[in-house]
Amino acid sequence: MQLFNSPFFWFLEGILFCLVILGFKVWAEDRCVPMPFWKWLLLVAWMALLGFTLAFIGTSLGEGEANAAVKGGILFGIVVVISGVGLWRLIMIGRRTRGRDAPADS
C-alpha cells in the first residue's frame, strides 16, 4: 500500500499515461484516423472516467468495503464500457482506408 502513496507511483503513472497517449497517436496516424481536438478531449475525459472507476474500486477495497467495490465497479464499469463503445464509434468517424485514398499506380 505504501507504493500507492509514494511519488514514484505517480511518476510511473505519468510516464505510462504519456506512453498510452503517444501510442494512440501513432496508432491513429497509422490507421489514417483523423484526430481533431474534440476527439482528443473526449478521449482524455474517458480516460479520466476509467481512472476514476479503477480508483473507486481500489480505494473501496483498501477500506475493506468489498460490497461497495463490486457495486460501484459494476455501475461505473457499465458507464465506462458504454461510453467507451460510443467513443470508439465517434473516433472512427472520417477514417480513410489506404487503398481508396492512395494515388492509382500508372
Add this chain to the structure above:
Amino acid sequence: MAETRRQTPKAALFKYLSIIVVLSAAAVYGRFRSGPVLEPYVHEVFPEAARMEVSDGIYAALTEQGKLLGWAGVGSASGYGGPLLVIVGIDTEGHVVGARVVEHRETPLFLRMARVSRFFASLTGRSFDRIDYDYEHVVGVTGASRSAGAITAGVRAAVMKIAARKFSIQLSSPERPFEFGILEITLLVLFTIGIASQYLGSSVSELLRWASQIVGLLIIGFWKNSPLTIAKITALLAGYFPGLRWSVSLYLLITGFVLTVMIFGTSIYCSHVCPFGAVQRCIGAVGGRSARLPTRSVRLLRGLRNFIVFFAVFSALIVSKPALASYEPFAVVFALKGSLLQWFLLLIVILASLVINRPWCRLFCPMRVCERVLQDARQRGIDYWKARRHD
C-alpha cells in the same frame, strides 16, 4: 411462438391446464396455510412478560405475579407483494414499547433496510396519540414507497385497535388519497401513443416509439421506479388485489398490457412503455447491436427462461411471497437497490445490449412469457372462431 404453433389444440390445452392447476394449487396452499405464531413477537415487544392472555384479538402481557405490563395488537396493510402484518406493543400508560414486522410478502432486501432505518426505534416511548408516522423517513432510506407505506399503515392500524379496545379512544385515520398523478397520466399517454402508432406510417411510429420510450425511461423508470414486474402479476395470481384508489397505476399497467396484446397481438407496454426496454434500446443505439445469436441458442435460452419464470412464480405462490418471484434487475437500474446477483445480471444484460438487440426482452424477460401465452390464446381463439364460421 413457433414451438406452441406445432402443438395440437389438445396438447396445448393439456399444457395450459396443467400449469393452471399446479399454480392454483400452490396459490391455495400458500394462501391458506397456518398464519404466523404471534407469541414470540409479543415476547420480543414485552421481554419481561412471563405469560399472556388473548382477548378480542389483543394480547395482554403479564408478569409472573399477574401484573399487567401492556397490550400488543396486530395491524395489517397492503404492501408491494400483498398484506403485511405489524405488531405494536403499548404499555398501560399508553406509550409504545416496541414494534415488529410479523409477516410480509415484500422483498427481503426492503425489510433488511427498513430494520436498519430507525423507524421502529423512533416509535418507542411515544404516547399512542402522538405518534409521528414518519412515512418519508422510511421511504427516504429504502426507496420502496409501497412497502414503507404498508409498514406505517400497519403500525397505525395496530395502534388504533389497542386505543379503541383498551383505552376507549377512537383515533382518526386519514383516508388514503386517490392516487392519480404524473405516473398514471404518463401511462395513459404512452399507451395512447402506442395504440395510435399501430395506425401510423413506419417513420412516424418509429419516432413516436423513441419519444414514448424516453419519456417512460425518465418518468416510469428513474423517477417513479414503477415498471411492470412478474411480482405484480404473481400478487394478483395469489389473490392479493390492492385497493383501486391507491393502485391505479398497477391496474393501468396490467390492463394496458393484457388488452393491447389481445387486441393488437403485440404488447404496447413492451414496445412503448417499458423503461428497461428503453435502456436497452439506447445502449443498443450506441453499440450498434449487430450480432445475431444462433437460432438453437435462442431456443435454448427461451426454454430456460420459461422454466425460470414458472419456477419463480410457483415458489413465490407456495410461500405466499409474490415479491420473491421478481428476479428482474429493474430496481438496480432505477434505484441502485438489489441483490448482488441482480447487479451481475444487470452487468451481463447491459453489455449484451451493446451487441444484441434488446437481449433482456427477447431472452430473459418474464413479461415476454406472459405475452406469448396471451398471443397463443388470442391466435387459438381466432382460429376457433374462423373454424366455427366456416362450419
